[in-house]
Amino acid sequence: RRYVVPGVFLVFSIVQLVSTSVTHYSIPEEMKEGSVVANIASDLRLDVKTLNERKMRLDIVANKKYLDVNKETGELYIVEKIDRELVCYTKSSASCYLRLEIILENPERIFNLDVEILDTNDNAPQFRRDVMYLDISESTPKGERFSLSHAVDPDIGLNSVKTYYLSESEYFNIEVQTARDGSKISELILLKQLDREQQAVHHLTLTAVDGGKPARSGTASVIVRVLDTNDNTPTFDKSMYNVKIMENSPIGSLVLHLNATDLDEGSNSDITYSYSLYTSEKTQETFHLNPTSGEITVRGMLNYEDFNIYDMEVIATDKGANSLSGQCTIKILVEDMNDNHPELSIKSFQSPVSEDIKLDTVIAVVSVSDKDSGENGIVDLHIPDNMPFKLRESSDNYYELVVSEALDREKVPEYDITFTVTDRGSPPLSDNETMTLELLDVNDNVPQFPKSFYTIRVMENNAPGALLESLSAFDPDLHENQYLVYVIIEKEIANTSMSMLFSINPEDGKLYALKTFDYEIEKEFLFHIEARDSGSPPLSSNVSVHIIIVDQNDNAPVIVSPWRAHGSVVEEKIPRSTDKGSLVAKVIALDTDSVHNSRITYQFLQVTDATLFSLDQYNGEIRTMRMFSYRDPRHQRLVVVAKDNGEPALSATVTIKLSTEETAVKAYSDMTEVPLEYDIFSDLNLYLVIGLGSVSFLLLITILVTIVLKCQKAKPSKAAPPSRNSVISERNSTIADSTLVSNDAYWYSLFLAETRKGKLVVRQPVPKGSRYIVSSIPRGTGLTDTSDSAASTLQVSL
Numbered sequence: 001r002r003y004v005v006p007g008v009f010l011v012f013s014i015v016q017l018v019s020t021s022v023t024h025y026s027i028p029e030e031m032k033e034g035s036v037v038a039n040i041a042s043d044l045r046l047d048v049k050t051l052n053e054r055k056m057r058l059d060i061v062a063n064k065k066y067l068d069v070n071k072e073t074g075e076l077y078i079v080e081k082i083d084r085e086l087v088c089y090t091k092s093s094a095s096c097y098l099r100l101e102i103i104l105e106n107p108e109r110i111f112n113l114d115v116e117i118l119d120t121n122d123n124a125p126q127f128r129r130d131v132m133y134l135d136i137s138e139s140t141p142k143g144e145r146f147s148l149s150h151a152v153d154p155d156i157g158l159n160s161v162k163t164y165y166l167s168e169s170e171y172f173n174i175e176v177q178t179a180r181d182g183s184k185i186s187e188l189i190l191l192k193q194l195d196r197e198q199q200a201v202h203h204l205t206l207t208a209v210d211g212g213k214p215a216r217s218g219t220a221s222v223i224v225r226v227l228d229t230n231d232n233t234p235t236f237d238k239s240m241y242n243v244k245i246m247e248n249s250p251i252g253s254l255v256l257h258l259n260a261t262d263l264d265e266g267s268n269s270d271i272t273y274s275y276s277l278y279t280s281e282k283t284q285e286t287f288h289l290n291p292t293s294g295e296i297t298v299r300g301m302l303n304y305e306d307f308n309i310y311d312m313e314v315i316a317t318d319k320g321a322n323s324l325s326g327q328c329t330i331k332i333l334v335e336d337m338n339d340n341h342p343e344l345s346i347k348s349f350q351s352p353v354s355e356d357i358k359l360d361t362v363i364a365v366v367s368v369s370d371k372d373s374g375e376n377g378i379v380d381l382h383i384p385d386n387m388p389f390k391l392r393e394s395s396d397n398y399y400e401l402v403v404s405e406a407l408d409r410e411k412v413p414e415y416d417i418t419f420t421v422t423d424r425g426s427p428p429l430s431d432n433e434t435m436t437l438e439l440l441d442v443n444d445n446v447p448q449f450p451k452s453f454y455t456i457r458v459m460e461n462n463a464p465g466a467l468l469e470s471l472s473a474f475d476p477d478l479h480e481n482q483y484l485v486y487v488i489i490e491k492e493i494a495n496t497s498m499s500m501l502f503s504i505n506p507e508d509g510k511l512y513a514l515k516t517f518d519y520e521i522e523k524e525f526l527f528h529i530e531a532r533d534s535g536s537p538p539l540s541s542n543v544s545v546h547i548i549i550v551d552q553n554d555n556a557p558v559i560v561s562p563w564r565a566h567g568s569v570v571e572e573k574i575p576r577s578t579d580k581g582s583l584v585a586k587v588i589a590l591d592t593d594s595v596h597n598s599r600i601t602y603q604f605l606q607v608t609d610a611t612l613f614s615l616d617q618y619n620g621e622i623r624t625m626r627m628f629s630y631r632d633p634r635h636q637r638l639v640v641v642a643k644d645n646g647e648p649a650l651s652a653t654v655t656i657k658l659s660t661e662e663t664a665v666k667a668y669s670d671m672t673e674v675p676l677e678y679d680i681f682s683d684l685n686l687y688l689v690i691g692l693g694s695v696s697f698l699l700l701i702t703i704l705v706t707i708v709l710k711c712q713k714a715k716p717s718k719a720a721p722p723s724r725n726s727v728i729s730e731r732n733s734t735i736a737d738s739t740l741v742s743n744d745a746y747w748y749s750l751f752l753a754e755t756r757k758g759k760l761v762v763r764q765p766v767p768k769g770s771r772y773i774v775s776s777i778p779r780g781t782g783l784t785d786t787s788d789s790a791a792s793t794l795q796v797s798l
Contacts, residue, residue: 041074121212230320338425443535553646
């Protein structure tokens with residue numbers, strides 16, 4: 001009986017109870033794993049439920065286990081993918097089977113199975129060689145056949161190689177034939193005669209195609225190499241060569257490299273070079289031809305003047321069996337070489353010359369020449385560009401060197417002039433010659449001082465002959481034009497010549513002081529010093545010199561007030577009832593040094609009671625710090641020192657002896673409330689003091705009124721000179737709270753200004769007819785100069 005299973009052809013035959021019965025199955029190769037081939041239980045009419053009890057198993061004879069039986073369903077299925085070409089690769093038959101046995105127990109039975117593996121087109125044709133080489137001579141006639149390797153396909157039947165195809169070519173085609181074993185073979189046919197020089201190698205592709213569906217194919221490369229025959233003559237790049245070469249080219253110099261080509265190959269393309277019979281012996285002696293490389297080189301000396309054109313004919317021959325040859329013509333032109341250096345000759349040269357030489361003056365005459373001809377014989381003459389000279393052509397090949405700019409020896413004392421002559425050859429040749437031009441000096445530079453004005457500070461009390469400054473000038477000229485003499489230009493100051501005060505070394509310009517200077521007498525000098533060279537005519541220049549005498553602290557302060565005889569003590573009397581802050585005395589000291597050194601400060605050197613008096617350190621005023629008490633001594637000794645601001649400081653001292661005295665009556669205009677110094681009193685004594693004071697005050701008022709009335713009625717008599725301590729002025733508006741300043745130092749010894757009270761008091765008798773003018777400067781204004789507009793003038797006439 002026959003069973004049909006999708007994808008499987010089943011042939012089944014059963015012989016009851018006979019072990020030789022065989023069941024046939026046909027399946028295609030390459031079925032997927034797990035694919036069902038057939039239901040064995042159904043085909044063999046076995047009960048599926050008893051397969052496990054009967055221990056059903058599958059044995060494969062002489063093969064791998066590609067199939068197995070599912071005992072639950074009785075299905076035969078694929079265990080491993082089956083490749084027909086691998087399973088039956090040793091069998092020559094077109095059929096391929098797998099032999100199987102189904103074994104059952106209880107009762108024991110054996111079933112034989114043949115599973116036929118059907119071929120599928122799963123293999124492409126393959127050539128034994130991927131590349132096939134054919135060597136064909138280019139002289140082979142068309143129609144010649146050449147065998148090609150055939151392709152192999154493991155598949156069978158229609159799936160095997162069916163035909164061949166060749167890639168497109170104008171020279172080749174193929175013809176497919178069937179061999180005795182039924183396989184397909186191909187032959188290559190030459191359609192057109194080959195030319196190796198046109199195409200030496202032909203690349204073809206041979207394709208084998210099987211008959212499967214879809215069809216598969218395989219390819220192989222066919223490389224046809226065309227063998228050469230000597231059918232081409234050697235050929236030069238040009239048929240005519242024109243070559244130029246310089247004369248005097250060294251032996252062995254390359255003139256021309258010939259290159260003949262032969263399209264053939266091998267010995268057919270090997271070329272040798274040779275002169276033809278038409279080439280002269282002189283040419284062959286002068287030039288060498290290398291037979292192998294074709295290089296033409298210089299063999300003998302080339303001289304343009306002897307021979308300047310060479311003609312030759314060269315033959316190129318190949319080494320083929322029947323050698324072929326080609327030829328070319330060569331013309332060699334020898335060019336003139338710039339092999340002669342230009343020459344120059346100095347016909348005349350004037351050196352040295354004066355630096356004030358006129359422009360366009362001829363310094364030198366130069367001639368030039370060159371033995372070459374043409375461009376090589378044309379020469380140019382030049383000098384460096386940065387020079388004050390130029391060349392002027394006077395005639396053929398003659399040049400004059402002339403001055404083009406003003407010369408200055410002080411800038412450039414000499415010039416190295418290089419004459420360079422150059423021809424116009426290629427490469428140019430040149431020659432040169434250097435001449436040195438010296439310049440003579442002219443006295444054209446005035447002496448120059450480093451400064452136009454010198455300020456020299458000289459300390460007073462200098463030693464006579466002391467060096468003050470070196471005033472050396474510079475003259476860039478030479479020799480006698482450079483020698484300088486220094487002099488002081490005379491100028492009289494206060495009938496004194498500068499040459500009496502200063503001297504200068506005429507050779508080196510060192511300035512000296514001839515005397516000792518005193519700042520208090522002379523403070524500065526201004527004069528000129530002249531530097532004159534020794535040229536002809538001489539040139540000179542002068543410089544201003546300002547001598548400043550610098551002050552030294554060489555004068556001690558002089559105390560002019562209070563006036564005293566030399567070495568004596570000043571005695572002053574003051575009322576014991578003097579108020580606090582009253583002016584007791586004023587110390588005035590003068591210093592003839594400069595402002596800085598003459599700045600004076602005042603200090604107490606000794607004082608009897610430091611709590612009683614104060615001293616203003618700037619104006620020298622001595623004032624009471626409090627009122628006198630009954631405990632204070634009647635005599636006070638004050639020693640005041642006046643110190644200047646110099647370094648070291650100088651000073652002067654004055655001793656003032658103050659005596660206090662009791663005064664019973666005061667002037668009405670001078671009446672002030674007098675504070676009393678109290679001791680410790682009892683209450684009774686205090687009442688007594690108050691009572692006595694009241695009575696005394698009333699009595700004093702009565703007396704003062706009486707005196708004033710009598711004075712007004714009395715007729716004035718002839719004025720007498722003021723006596724000591726007389727009140728000269730009570731002009732409060734003029735001297736109150738002011739400082740009186742006089743230009744006469746004697747004035748301070750005559751008068752005492754009680755400026756707080758607006759009084760000017762006579763200290764001692766004043767000569768009759770004396771007249772003094774003082775200035776009143778308000779305090780607190782910071783003024784010290786009587787010329788200031790804030791000061792007022794007080795005139796005192798006696």
